[in-house]
Amino acid sequence: MDARNFQYMFYGFSAAWVLIVIYAFSMLARERKIKAEIDRLKSMMEEKERK
Amino acid sequence: MREKLIYILGAVAAFLFVRNLNVILNVLPDEAQQGAMYRIMFFHIPSWWTAMLLATIACYTNVAYLATGKLKYDAISVSLTEVQLPILFTGLSTGMIWGRIIWGIWWTWDARLTSALVYVLLCCGYVILRNGIADPTQRAKISAVFSLFAYADVPIVWLSIRLWRTQHPSPMELPSEMWHALLWNWLAIILLMIVFLLLRLRQEEMRRELDGLRRLAHAA
Numbered sequence: 673m674d675a676r677n678f679q680y681m682f683y684g685f686s687a688a689w690v691l692i693v694i695y696a697f698s699m700l701a702r703e704r705k706i707k708a709e710i711d712r713l714k715s716m717m718e719e720k721e722r723k
Numbered sequence: 724m725r726e727k728l729i730y731i732l733g734a735v736a737a738f739l740f741v742r743n744l745n746v747i748l749n750v751l752p753d754e755a756q757q758g759a760m761y762r763i764m765f766f767h768i769p770s771w772w773t774a775m776l777l778a779t780i781a782c783y784t785n786v787a788y789l790a791t792g793k794l795k796y797d798a799i800s801v802s803l804t805e806v807q808l809p810i811l812f813t814g815l816s817t818g819m820i821w822g823r824i825i826w827g828i829w830w831t832w833d834a835r836l837t838s839a840l841v842y843v844l845l846c847c848g849y850v851i852l853r854n855g856i857a858d859p860t861q862r863a864k865i866s867a868v869f870s871l872f873a874y875a876d877v878p879i880v881w882l883s884i885r886l887w888r889t890q891h892p893s894p895m896e897l898p899s900e901m902w903h904a905l906l907w908n909w910l911a912i913i914l915l916m917i918v919f920l921l922l923r924l925r926q927e928e929m930r931r932e933l934d935g936l937r938r939l940a941h942a943a
Binding site for chain 1 (some may be wrong): 759762763766767808812813820824924936
């Protein structure tokens with residue numbers, strides 16, 4: 673492969689992948705947060721019902 | 724079923740990305756003037772195509788929401804718009820890196836770049852706007868109208884290189900092997916976006932469940 677501008681091509685590819693990976697991780701983190709909140713509310717309501 | 728589909732599509736997309744990277748880096752010939760740099764277009768161009776495609780589907784679902792009032796269309800719209808953000812920023816950043824080498828500048832305020840940036844900012848505005856409205860029906864209605872307003876910029880982005888003289892290159896003739904690589908990478912990006920979309924839709928369903936639980940908790 674022609675080595676001219678290879679460094680900037682690498683930066684371009686990296687930017688694309690880093691942005692996609694950041695988005696994927698942020699989405700997974702958000703899902704975990706919503707799940708935890710649902711579980712917390714469910715257990716809180718179960719406790720209220722028991723009382 | 725959806726879980727399985729997410730895994731299958733994710734695996735196919737990953738396989739295609741590896742295959743495409745091999746083709747882009749090892750099989751395709753070099754471009755005479757740009758050197759290795761031209762290979763960025765295999766991410767830059769399909770990113771924008773995908774964003775425009777998702778925006779067009781979101782436009783349809785927004786109209787569907789306003790016509791029917793069904794919140795499922797709002798869930799699809801917000802998922803489509805939010806999933807666009809990573810590829811919009813990919814399109815912007817790869818374009819800027821390419822411009823830095825080929826034009827000698829990171830950015831220029833020509834019609835294509837400016838209208839594209841306006842669209843990215845409108846999408847960010849849409850997400851921020853949604854977070855600021857608590858009532859689900861009001862949120863859905865206002866954001867649908869805002870999204871349709873944002874969509875008005877899409878044809879401007881698309882046609883800007885034909886309507887005005889821009890620094891951004893016009894569509895050019897490509898050898899068939901480069902076209903194939905471009906289309907294969909577009910397919911991989913579309914599959915990845917479908918995976919993101921399915922995950923994001925699941926989150927919207929969970930959020931609706933969470934809203935219901937909160938209401939019950941407050942009422943009890």
